[in-house]
Structure formats: structure tokens, C-alpha cells
Amino acid sequence: MTTTTPRPGSRDRLLDAAAELFYREGTGTGIDALCRAAGVSKRSMYQLFGSKDEVLAAALERQQPGLEARLLPGPGEPEAPRARILYVFERLADAADSADFQGCPFLAAQVELKDPGHPASVVAARSKERMADFFRAEAGRGGAARPDLLARQLMVVYDGASVRAGVGVERLGDGLAADTAAALLDAAGVTA
Amino acid sequence: MTTTTPRPGSRDRLLDAAAELFYREGTGTGIDALCRAAGVSKRSMYQLFGSKDEVLAAALERQQPGLEARLLPGPGEPEAPRARILYVFERLADAADSADFQGCPFLAAQVELKDPGHPASVVAARSKERMADFFRAEAGRGGAARPDLLARQLMVVYDGASVRAGVGVERLGDGLAADTAAALLDAAGVTA
Numbered sequence: 001m002t003t004t005t006p007r008p009g010s011r012d013r014l015l016d017a018a019a020e021l022f023y024r025e026g027t028g029t030g031i032d033a034l035c036r037a038a039g040v041s042k043r044s045m046y047q048l049f050g051s052k053d054e055v056l057a058a059a060l061e062r063q064q065p066g067l068e069a070r071l072l073p074g075p076g077e078p079e080a081p082r083a084r085i086l087y088v089f090e091r092l093a094d095a096a097d098s099a100d101f102q103g104c105p106f107l108a109a110q111v112e113l114k115d116p117g118h119p120a121s122v123v124a125a126r127s128k129e130r131m132a133d134f135f136r137a138e139a140g141r142g143g144a145a146r147p148d149l150l151a152r153q154l155m156v157v158y159d160g161a162s163v164r165a166g167v168g169v170e171r172l173g174d175g176l177a178a179d180t181a182a183a184l185l186d187a188a189g190v191t192a
Numbered sequence: 193m194t195t196t197t198p199r200p201g202s203r204d205r206l207l208d209a210a211a212e213l214f215y216r217e218g219t220g221t222g223i224d225a226l227c228r229a230a231g232v233s234k235r236s237m238y239q240l241f242g243s244k245d246e247v248l249a250a251a252l253e254r255q256q257p258g259l260e261a262r263l264l265p266g267p268g269e270p271e272a273p274r275a276r277i278l279y280v281f282e283r284l285a286d287a288a289d290s291a292d293f294q295g296c297p298f299l300a301a302q303v304e305l306k307d308p309g310h311p312a313s314v315v316a317a318r319s320k321e322r323m324a325d326f327f328r329a330e331a332g333r334g335g336a337a338r339p340d341l342l343a344r345q346l347m348v349v350y351d352g353a354s355v356r357a358g359v360g361v362e363r364l365g366d367g368l369a370a371d372t373a374a375a376l377l378d379a380a381g382v383t384a
Binding site: 024025026028102103107108110111112114116121124125128129149152153155156157158159160161163164166167168169170176177179180183184186187 | 216217218220294295299300302303304306308313316317320321341344345347348349350351352353355356358359360361362368369371372375376378379
């Protein structure tokens, strides 16, 4: 029965609308507004997802590869660990320069949901852990005395700079985030 | 007419309940839940405040002096600029050790409201600026080459450490926030 099966593309439209609406308006955005923005019936939504929480988690999960591709350097571009780490903070400053920037969508979801066990918080924490893994590996390659400590410090700077720029109390255009990261790389002995 | 005047204490009870509920559940908490928790009628609430937004802003404003007293050192305790700055990060670690810690209430409101012009966001931004002012003054006293830059970096570390601990992806008990701040103080030449 065609009437009981969501039309092709409904899932993608729902997740696109969810990513945009939840980011812009917050995770409190209701099912009605979401379905209206996606042009998908509530019936279809509930055939595709068990709950709004699942839509939210799936929408964040779907953004992860694109965000990672924008923020993390590809192999060899640049090559040196220090430059590869600073690349991330330079890309953050680029992103923060956009008028619709409101900080990291993963961190925002975590702050708003206030529940580390929420499926979307779990997706967000995993995304954060992937960036920390990148920092840790490059810190180790760069000869940091304590790669794990440096990775945690860099995540603090990343999330701090991102959230402050996102809420409009800071601007990153003068290199604040990369300069702060560079001072921590210096302290850890990652000079190249 | 006594029936048209909110009972004494209603304002305090509303603001106490608002501070607790908005922090624990988010700024999306509704008027009904708020009035129920405060034991105040909606009618009384609207006699005291023009809107929920005003309650939220007033509740944050009311928390500011207490938070500042807990986080910033009093005169002379300690005396040296470097120690006074590190004091703030040590107090943050103490706060983050509490089971109900969910990060900075001001930053959380800013993230959730997604509107720098919201009256509560304005109160929150002012609170952040007061802490930055403290860092800037101490950085200047401590001989930092660029006190304003150092203050911005310290705010990045403060908010980054606070938000990461608040959402449960980081722990500050090993001195992460103070150690990160110390590395930036070293880089800026604030040694005492």
C-alpha cells in the first residue's frame, strides 16, 4: 500500500530539516515544526523513526562526516603534527565567521539535552572523542610529553572558543583559537 | 485588596525555583512547571514579572553575586596575580566535582536561548564580561604583554573546561583547567 509507506527521500528531508532546525532553534523544537519544515507527515515520521530523540540522534550522526571533513586536515595537508593541529583551529575560525554560526552542533545538543545518556548526547560525545583522538595521535607524533593531556587541553580550547563565538561574546577572526592552541603546543614541546 | 497582591516572598520563591529549574531542565521549562515549583500562582507571577523571559533574566541576575563570591578571590586571598587567576580555575574544579554540576548557568542560558539580544543572554554576557575584567586586571598587574589577549584566552579555557565538564565528557579533578591556564600564564610571562 503506497499510502502506508513514506515517500522516497522522506528520511533525508527529515534529517536535513532536523539538522537545520535543531541547530538554529534548539533541541526543544517540536515534531510538528520539524515535519512541517521537512514536508513529511507525522505518520511518515513515526514510520521512519521511533521518536523525536531518534531523529535528533540520527540528524547529528549524519552531520558528523561532513563536519569532520571540513575541520580535520586530509592526509598530508599539511604534514607536520603542529600544523595539522592548528589547521583545526583555523577552520573553526573560518566557520565562526559565518553569520549563522552558533557554535558546535554536537556541544549545543549536549548542553541543551542535559542528559549524557540521551541517544543524541551519545552521538555528540562520540564526535568529540573522534576529534580528541585526532589531537592525541598528532600530539604523540609531534613528540608531546603527555599526548593525552595535550589532547584534553586542545579540546577545552576548541569547545571554549567555539561556544563563546557561537553565543556571540567572542570573535575568532584574529586567530584567538589557533594562538591559544599554539601556546599549549609550545608548552608541550610540539614545535613541528 | 490582599487577593490581588502577590504574597510576600513570592518573588524570591519564583526566582529560586527559576534558577534551579532552568539550570537543571533548561530554559525551555514552562511557566506552569515554574509556578508549581515555586508555589506561586500564574496570576501572581504575571503581577511580578512581565514574561517568562523576565523571570529568567532576573533569576540569572540574582545568581551573579553568589557565583562571583564563590569563583573570584577576595582582596589579598591570595595576593599575587598569577595565584589569583589560578584560584578561579581551582574553584571551577571544585564546583565541577558536585554531582549536580551542569556547567556555567550563564553560558548554558546563552547556548539555549540562541539570541544574544534576549534579556537573559544580556545578563549572562555581562557576567562573562565581569570575569574577563577580573582576568584582564590581574594579567595587567602580573605584567602580561597583552592583558586583553590573555584574558580572552583564559575565558576560552574557563568556558571550555566548564562546558565540557558540565555535559559529562571531561573531569577537572586532576587540575586540567588550572594547568591549562598556567601554561597560558607562562606563555604570557605572568610568573607571579
